[in-house]
Amino acid sequence: MKNDPKRRFPPLYEKLIPIGLGILILGIVILLGVIVAVLAGVFPAAH
Amino acid sequence: MKLLTLLPFLSSILSFVFAFLILKRYSVKRGLHELLWGIGMVFYGIGGLCEALYGILGWHPLIFRLWYLFGAVLVAAWLGQGTVYLLVKRKTAHILMILLAAASIYGAVRVFTAQLDPTLMTSSLHTGSELSGHAIVTPGVRTITPFFNLYGTLTLVGGAVWSAVLFWRKRVLLHRVLGNVLIAAGAILPAFGGTFSRMGIPAALYICELLGAVLIFLGYLRAITPMKNEAVAPAVN
Numbered sequence: 716m717k718n719d720p721k722r723r724f725p726p727l728y729e730k731l732i733p734i735g736l737g738i739l740i741l742g743i744v745i746l747l748g749v750i751v752a753v754l755a756g757v758f759p760a761a762h
Numbered sequence: 763m764k765l766l767t768l769l770p771f772l773s774s775i776l777s778f779v780f781a782f783l784i785l786k787r788y789s790v791k792r793g794l795h796e797l798l799w800g801i802g803m804v805f806y807g808i809g810g811l812c813e814a815l816y817g818i819l820g821w822h823p824l825i826f827r828l829w830y831l832f833g834a835v836l837v838a839a840w841l842g843q844g845t846v847y848l849l850v851k852r853k854t855a856h857i858l859m860i861l862l863a864a865a866s867i868y869g870a871v872r873v874f875t876a877q878l879d880p881t882l883m884t885s886s887l888h889t890g891s892e893l894s895g896h897a898i899v900t901p902g903v904r905t906i907t908p909f910f911n912l913y914g915t916l917t918l919v920g921g922a923v924w925s926a927v928l929f930w931r932k933r934v935l936l937h938r939v940l941g942n943v944l945i946a947a948g949a950i951l952p953a954f955g956g957t958f959s960r961m962g963i964p965a966a967l968y969i970c971e972l973l974g975a976v977l978i979f980l981g982y983l984r985a986i987t988p989m990k991n992e993a994v995a996p997a998v999n
Contacts, residue, residue: 722932722933722934723933724933724936724939724992725936725991725992728936728939728940732926732930732939732940732943733930735943735947736923736926736927736930736943739919739923739943739946739947739950740923742919742950742954743915743919743920743923743950746915746919746950746953746954747912747915747916749957750908750911750912750915751912753908754905754908754909754912
């Protein structure tokens with residue numbers, strides 16, 4: 716999976732999309748962390 | 763109509779309209795991913811409808827069980843299963859589908875045979891104004907929910923982000939990049955809403971569910987509609 720250096724989206728999207736993807740990936744990591752913590756019994760009240 | 767009734771009612775209507783549009787498209791294109799997404803949005807709609815009915819009618823065991831099964835346990839996993847059909851080999855997707863169907867039947871039996879106590883919904887930070895899984899007394903029933911949501915998060919949110927990154931890196935199909943970003947954002951919102959709700963923030967779950975349904979809907983429409991000016995330009999340097 717490589718970047719294609721010869722192609723570019725419009726400038727606005729070139730700036731905003733990586734930010735959006737970064738926020739989403741951070742969100743997924745946090746959410747998975749919470750779910751795994753619940754499964755591990757870190758939050759007993761959740762069961 | 764109270765806010766805690768109106769919000770899930772709007773989520774429900776939007777979800778059912780969305781489900782109808784997806785299933786209509788499935789009837790023409792016959793893509794299994796759209797069938798699963800359509801079913802998933804029906805589940806989303808049932809969850810919202812139960813929350814609205816709880817606001818209007820108050821506690822009822824059947825409303826609670828339907829809400830917990832479709833709105834809390836199954837919805838993310840079934841929507842995610844649609845994405846699985848897009849991203850992995852068909853045989854693998856079929857095997858995962860069989861496992862999900864079996865787990866869903868097991869979940870339905872556990873939820874519909876669980877002992878309930880609505881007073882427990884007010885025993886935590888929850889005020890009881892919103893539905894909460896705390897009402898389930900039988901041990902082990904709520905334990906199955908994170909497994910479904912883990913699968914749902916990985917497949918639905920992770921799958922949408924993965925697709926967006928693939929198209930982004932190749933600089934192709936901008937409408938699908940944007941659509942997948944919106945779908946991922948919409949899919950992750952209800953999960954965070956649930957977390958905020960457990961922290962005692964009023965209406966957080968219902969607001970996030972409505973925003974989630976709107977974003978998933980917009981993302982789907984964006985992903986299936988090519989843009990006029992998405993043609994890529996050569997890099998200057």
